[in-house]
Amino acid sequence: MFSLSSTVQPQVTVPLSHLINAFHSPKNTPISLSASASQNQHRDVVPEHESPGNEPVLNLRDLGLSELKIGQIDQLVDHLLPGFCKGKSISSHWHTSHVSAQSFFENKYGYLDMFSTLRSSCLYRQHSRTLKSICSDLQYWPVFIQSRGFKTLKSRTRRLQSTSERLAETQHIAPSFVKGFLLRDRGSDVESLDKLMKTKNIPEAHQDAFKTGFAEGFLKAQALTQKTNDSLRRTRLILFVLLLFGIYGLLKNPFLSVRFRTTTGLDSAVDPVQMKNVTFEHVKGVEEAKQELQEVVEFLKNPQKFTVLGGKLPKGILLVGPPGTGKTLLARAVAGEADVPFYYASGSEFDEMFVGVGASRIRNLFREAKANAPCVIFIDELDSVGGKRIESPMHPYSRQTINQLLAEMDGFKPNEGVIIIGATNFPEALDNALIRPGRFDMQVTVPRPDVKGRTEILKWYLNKIKFDQSVDPEIIARGTVGFSGAELENLVNQAALKAAVDGKEMVTMKELEFSKDKILMGPERRSVEIDNKNKTITAYHESGHAIIAYYTKDAMPINKATIMPRGPTLGHVSLLPENDRWNETRAQLLAQMDVSMGGRVAEELIFGTDHITTGASSDFDNATKIAKRMVTKFGMSEKLGVMTYSDTGKLSPETQSAIEQEIRILLRDSYERAKHILKTHAKEHKNLAEALLTYETLDAKEIQIVLEGKKLEVR
Numbered sequence: 001m002f003s004l005s006s007t008v009q010p011q012v013t014v015p016l017s018h019l020i021n022a023f024h025s026p027k028n029t030p031i032s033l034s035a036s037a038s039q040n041q042h043r044d045v046v047p048e049h050e051s052p053g054n055e056p057v058l059n060l061r062d063l064g065l066s067e068l069k070i071g072q073i074d075q076l077v078d079h080l081l082p083g084f085c086k087g088k089s090i091s092s093h094w095h096t097s098h099v100s101a102q103s104f105f106e107n108k109y110g111y112l113d114m115f116s117t118l119r120s121s122c123l124y125r126q127h128s129r130t131l132k133s134i135c136s137d138l139q140y141w142p143v144f145i146q147s148r149g150f151k152t153l154k155s156r157t158r159r160l161q162s163t164s165e166r167l168a169e170t171q172h173i174a175p176s177f178v179k180g181f182l183l184r185d186r187g188s189d190v191e192s193l194d195k196l197m198k199t200k201n202i203p204e205a206h207q208d209a210f211k212t213g214f215a216e217g218f219l220k221a222q223a224l225t226q227k228t229n230d231s232l233r234r235t236r237l238i239l240f241v242l243l244l245f246g247i248y249g250l251l252k253n254p255f256l257s258v259r260f261r262t263t264t265g266l267d268s269a270v271d272p273v274q275m276k277n278v279t280f281e282h283v284k285g286v287e288e289a290k291q292e293l294q295e296v297v298e299f300l301k302n303p304q305k306f307t308v309l310g311g312k313l314p315k316g317i318l319l320v321g322p323p324g325t326g327k328t329l330l331a332r333a334v335a336g337e338a339d340v341p342f343y344y345a346s347g348s349e350f351d352e353m354f355v356g357v358g359a360s361r362i363r364n365l366f367r368e369a370k371a372n373a374p375c376v377i378f379i380d381e382l383d384s385v386g387g388k389r390i391e392s393p394m395h396p397y398s399r400q401t402i403n404q405l406l407a408e409m410d411g412f413k414p415n416e417g418v419i420i421i422g423a424t425n426f427p428e429a430l431d432n433a434l435i436r437p438g439r440f441d442m443q444v445t446v447p448r449p450d451v452k453g454r455t456e457i458l459k460w461y462l463n464k465i466k467f468d469q470s471v472d473p474e475i476i477a478r479g480t481v482g483f484s485g486a487e488l489e490n491l492v493n494q495a496a497l498k499a500a501v502d503g504k505e506m507v508t509m510k511e512l513e514f515s516k517d518k519i520l521m522g523p524e525r526r527s528v529e530i531d532n533k534n535k536t537i538t539a540y541h542e543s544g545h546a547i548i549a550y551y552t553k554d555a556m557p558i559n560k561a562t563i564m565p566r567g568p569t570l571g572h573v574s575l576l577p578e579n580d581r582w583n584e585t586r587a588q589l590l591a592q593m594d595v596s597m598g599g600r601v602a603e604e605l606i607f608g609t610d611h612i613t614t615g616a617s618s619d620f621d622n623a624t625k626i627a628k629r630m631v632t633k634f635g636m637s638e639k640l641g642v643m644t645y646s647d648t649g650k651l652s653p654e655t656q657s658a659i660e661q662e663i664r665i666l667l668r669d670s671y672e673r674a675k676h677i678l679k680t681h682a683k684e685h686k687n688l689a690e691a692l693l694t695y696e697t698l699d700a701k702e703i704q705i706v707l708e709g710k711k712l713e714v715r
């Protein structure tokens with residue numbers, strides 16, 4: 001509340017709001033004091049449009065302030081708001097300003113908007129909260145909200161409209177819920193307070209106190225809200241900091257930074273594993289590889305011995321061989337023999353979708369290994385990380401990981417006690433920089449085991465199960481040419497499962513044969529109901545293969561023929577070389593092609609060309625592959641000579657057609673040879689087909705009996 005004493009008027013006490021109101025009423029509308037102004041009645045400031053005449057309206061004249069000169073207004077403001085910035089002249093609204101003022105209001109009326117005055121006054125700084133809340137309240141008062149309008153030559157002058165006037169405009173057109181929505185701010189509070197006082201019949205004398213109490217309550221509520229906002233802000237800040245720490249922790253988490261499988265198969269950070277329980281004793285059938293790695297074991301056991309002599313051991317050893325031949329096992333055995341930590345990493349695990357993860361994992365791996373030297377680092381599937389570097393804009397970062405690997409390998413001295421063993425099935429896919437001297441410069445081949453190696457591996461795994469004395473590992477080994485160590489382990493395991501399913505005490509040859517067939521020809525599909533017609537076609541088709549194999553000199557011996565659906569096929573003839581074939585002759589390759597043609601030729605001869613079936617598609621694929629390798633890789637074409645053609649797609653059209661021509665000739669000749677054999681042995685062909693229809697599966701001995709015209713014993 002402010003008391004104003006002036007020469008023209010007795011002392012008048014006016015609420016600040018009225019005073020501010022008076023300063024601000026844009027049209028400086030006349031404000032008439034009610035008779036009892038000195039009773040200091042509270043006047044509700046209601047929007048003018050809603051108070052025709054019966055509401056007190058104040059203006060400077062009634063406050064006896066209209067005669068005030070500019071200087072006196074200054075004094076008044078000084079008095080009201082000590083510390084209000086000096087030197088700021090409040091010009092009269094007639095003062096034409098050529099320089100735009102700070103605010104739209106001042107521009108328009110030539111004097112400061114009271115709120116900015118209040119805000120810039122020391123009073124505001126001392127009681128900023130109270131004044132801020134009064135200002136923020138007042139700002140909601142209809143009279144102080146200015147709408148921005150611009151006068152243009154053409155358009156009608158858009159009068160400044162307070163919200164209340166705009167409200168009046170919308171009142172007639174807007175439905176009541178919109179009005180209620182628009183009134184949701186101060187105005188409705190004031191009305192409800194008035195109503196409250198009327199309904200509660202609060203006596204005049206106490207109304208002020210009531211209002212003060214209300215205002216205090218409101219301010220307290222505001223303070224509380226402020227406090228809540230502050231604590232909310234603090235909580236959000238704390239959460240944000242925690243989130244940052246969480247993200248940082250995750251990135252630092254070893255699970256994300258370096259994750260390699262240990263022998264227990266659990267994902268973990270780069271935890272070395274002691275391989276005490278794996279030695280060269282556990283690796284069978286690869287004696288040469290074991291010998292080559294023996295010296296590495298010596299080095300790891302006693303690196304000094306090598307440094308004294310000055311010799312340099314290879315930093316990197318590359319194990320090359322088909323899948324399942326024991327490369328990983330060998331690496332573990334090296335670490336186990338030397339009793340040093342073993343770090344397992346799979347090349348495919350290095351790279352993730354995030355750029356740079358692969359390189360950082362390699363850095364972590366080598367850092368850990370160097371800290372635990374002497375040790376073995378094993379990188380499986382090396383080709384997936386050390387593959388030929390492709391320069392392509394699509395993969396600008398594909399080289400990062402391999403470059404990091406190269407850098408790490410160059411980063412430590414040969415006799416530092418860290419041996420890196422890499423394994424790959426595709427050595428030709430490796431980047432040359434990886435296999436140059438000083439990196440993976442020692443290559444150890446781990447081939448498929450020969451019949452002797454297979455026998456050893458079979459014995460090793462048979463000793464882990466109960467088997468019948470009648471089991472002869474040698475026979476099984478002979479019948480599993482080309483099997484890898486992993487396949488042989490699987491064969492013994494499948495036989496043990498079969499014996500368990502059949503409720504047997506131990507594994508016999510029958511179970512071993514069964515699991516061998518399963519691996520060779522696919523699992524039996526007994527449930528498949530084949531109608532007789534299809535069975536007959538299959539019987540003659542498979543007999544065709546068997547007859548060609550039987551009567552072609554360089555063909556592989558037959559192992560088994562069956563018309564039991566297995567895997568994706570309705571029937572199958574499995575052949576097994578009498579021993580391991582390290583090289584194949586032209587005659588052997590041609591014989592394989594002829595055997596493949598036997599199925600289709602049999603269908604054509606027996607059922608006619610209109611009834612040949614699709615069943616021969618995989619046979620033709622096989623024959624075509626052999627013919628293509630003969631022409632493009634093995635130099636077995638008279639016309640094209642010994643030149644090899646690795647990527648036929650990049651050849652000239654003439655060369656390509658010449659290659660196709662040669663392949664076509666080989667296949668045609670093979671077809672004719674097969675036809676000739678089946679025509680010659682039509683009787684045997686028929687007997688064998690009927691035997692298959694009767695017995696479903698015949699082994700090599702039984703096939704021989706049938707083709708010799710003898711009677712099979714009833715099973």
Ligand SMILES: Nc1ncnc2c1ncn2[C@@H]1O[C@H](COP(=O)(O)OP(=O)(O)OP(=O)(O)O)[C@@H](O)[C@H]1O
Pocket residue numbers: 282283284285286321322323324325326327328329330380423424425457460484485486487489
């Ligand atoms: N020569 C072997 N002697 C004994 N067991 C073997 C031999 N080769 C393979 N195995 C068995 O097969 C399993 C798989 O072999 P391993 O993983 O070492 O082969 P790999 O060559 O590393 O295969 P890949 O190239 O697919 O990684 C071994 O755990 C082991 O049980």
Ligand SMILES: [Zn+2]
Pocket residue numbers: 541545599600615616619
């Ligand atoms: Zn076939």
